[in-house]
Amino acid sequence: MAQYTTLSPEELTDIVSHYAIGNILLLEDIPGGFGNSNFKLTTTKGTFLLKICDEKNIEELRMQIELLKHLQQHSYPTVYPIPLKSGDMLHVTPDYNVMIYPFLEGKTPDPSQKILKQIGSALARLHSISPLTGLPGFPMGMTQITPFLEEMVNTNFYSHPFITWLNSELEWIRPELDKTLPKGLLHGDLFLDNTLFDDDKMVVILDFEEACHDTLLIDVAMTIIGCCYTNKHQLDISSVHGFLNSYNALRPVTDEEWESLDCFVHYAALSIAFWRFRQYNIRHPNVQLADIYQEMIARSANWQSIQF
Template sequence: MEGTVQIGRAIDQHQGNGVSIHRGIPNNCGKDNEKRETQSEAERRIPRKPPGMADNGGMAVYTTPDPMELAALCRRLGLGAPEALQPVAAGVENSTWFLSLEAAGSPATEREWVLTIVEQADVEALQFPAALCARLREAGLPVPAPRPDPDGTLVHRLAGKPALLAPKAAGRHVLDPGAAHCRAIGDFLGRMHGQPPPANVAPRENPFGLAWMARAADRLATCLDAADRGLLGGLLTRYRALEQTGALPRGIIHADLFRDNALFEGERLSAVIDFNSACIDWLLLDVAIALHDWAGRADGGFAADRAAALLGAYTRRRAVGADERRAWPEVLGIAATRFWVSRTLAKLDDVSELTGREQKDPAEFRTRLLACRAAAGIPELPETEG
């Protein structure tokens, strides 16, 4: 087949089934290449050429699963035999594949899956996000849940690394969202924030919260000019002060609900994906992160119609208190800083050498931070809705 690599001979040696690896990039799987960095990850980041990195046309796939081991995992999960793997253009930390199963022994609803092999996190770090996805799915939210094994385990192992297998959701990423798309995102966040944390798993603090940002500021001290060091230092001071008040409600948050982590069929939200940053933190921070991407303009301002749609839908689901309303401009600034800093770190580490994808410009979110500091054109949180 043109555009694929057949590895049947290697699989025959394992007495497995023939699996083809596709080199093409699907249209609906673009991801933000400035993905996350916890402090420990930033320090040991990624070697310039990771050992064992698969040659997949420059895409961010580092680990190719052994066919026999993959087939054994599918059997353990009660699924059919693997037929084809297609690498997904994703972030720099995980190996992500679209997995197709053979038609024989696989119902039509269980033929297409997303396989994620996590390169730089241990099993424990994934327990909360995996359990949260399962919890949200049970609550009726459009979140693909990881497939459990007979023991109920959600995080598996492939090639000696943690792995997740979830159904491939229908829909496409929306590159130019309208008010209806933003309304759906606000409604999702409001519904999600009304859910309790998953049971029987330890809560997870924000891996990109205040402590991470302070460490990142130390690392960037010699890279930023005096003005930017002052800008970041001032934000950190206000962040600490707001954290110390303990006034903002906390709960489960996605923490990365950008456009490339949502799928739509028309104007209907069909799935929210990539919960790897999910944690317990300010609910308002989740709203701020989403608003920046779904309603933000290139000049640092916000599109009024999209912002009103997202925030209005959110407040119809969850009332926002007076403390949150007062802190709103500051929380928007904290959200902008999180991505200004992570993109600056990604640029410093030259992540594009690994992904083969153009890096995101840190200046975009620096501009957003400055706009938030000016408090000009910041959309207000509605008092009540409905």
């Protein structure tokens, strides 16, 4: 998907010199991802994921590293960054910030009940881990949407059909977001491409860059939007049932949460649609990706209330 930063041979050599990971053999672009530049780095000591952190500032990246250390203490199944020779986990330069991870073999799965049962258990386990002090609220939600809409008022974008749709949806969603529901540690962006499977067995949950402390139902709904639809954006009902049953077995969903689930599914889709619209129409205009926000609108429209 997005590729924001490229590396010269000299820049790559400098980065690798700060790590005890051997000598460079090959660097390959990795397609996919919306907020970073990712590369597969092969050296004389193995294969690694080299990530240029294009979206987050140093303070945000430091918080992300502290969260990963926190998750490691709980033996949570994710991938952890490789330290530099200095012991730090973030390589900082004037032009970009770098994190290097082990490169794990596996694939992004297709939705199925078996796959989503495992994701449900993994998410419930995450929600049982206490959040770190200082984590932000949901970063793609109202704290970003509200100022964005204010900024759009006197621009040509304000008459765009997406802005009209966004305002219309928020009229009925906003009151639901004010309800008092359980809060905790969220992944924040649990789509299928943020999981890694070996055949039909889960290896890890990836990319905690949007991790936050907020309403747990946001994560439940986001996982439905991100993991329970086909590549044609049709809802896979059996996957939803597998996910919710597995999650509920470990972290029982309250009656109030069940009542609000429909709204939060639409809110999750709206939040991702907002991020994509802003990213590829305003922040980093990209003709090929300008309409990708419409996938989330389609998923929202194809949601069906689930009875339990």
